[in-house]
Amino acid sequence: MSKVIHEFNDIIRKLRKDFYGKGPERIHTVFVENMAISTLYGNLTPTELFISKTEEGREMVHSARTKMIQDIYSEKPPEKMEELVGAKLLHLFSDMKVEEDMAISVFIFDKNIT
Template identity: 60%
Template sequence: MSKKEHQFNEIVRKVRKDLFGKGPDFIKTIFADNMAITTLKGNLTPVEKFIKQSPEGYEQIHRARTKMIQEYYKQNKPEELEEIVGSNLLNLFSDINIEEDIAISVFVFEKPIRGDYNPTAE
């Protein structure tokens, strides 16, 4: 893992922990063109694991874990992430599979990101 990926992961982990009370157990980010694709495993809190047992609870958790994170990044400019990748964030796409407790976030930036997977980006 590159230093840039590690720094990116730590910021994403901190945001999730601050918002939901628990950060992911595992996080991995790869850079591809102008995107940072982040996989997060072990996201749910013990309370969420209990709540997901009902259909209403399942939907509530899914909505919170997708819409809430997207709204957070819209309202709070992710300057630290932008500094790391050297570009402005344009969009964030996020989803979570509640049953498997795995989430994916795709951060779309203005310019290609220099990194292990995209060493020629400018």
């Protein structure tokens, strides 16, 4: 199972690196029934870190990051993700704590994942 989790984390890292220019420095994922719950650390680019020094900037980074990632996954799941876990991705719930440069994503699949 740890090999599947490692590959799952690599898929997440690559997608975020491709879209944001920087992937998370560390990802911790657990599979629970039909969910994959991923905690991502070290997500922000140097520009986002600079912008987030003000409250308005933090809100802007939070809004852009959470909306963008949800839009990306709703268009099409990342290549090989569904094949890897043996289930169809139904929903993604994602949020970020900008001040701590930490995000969480909950992937909901159509059946329990392998």
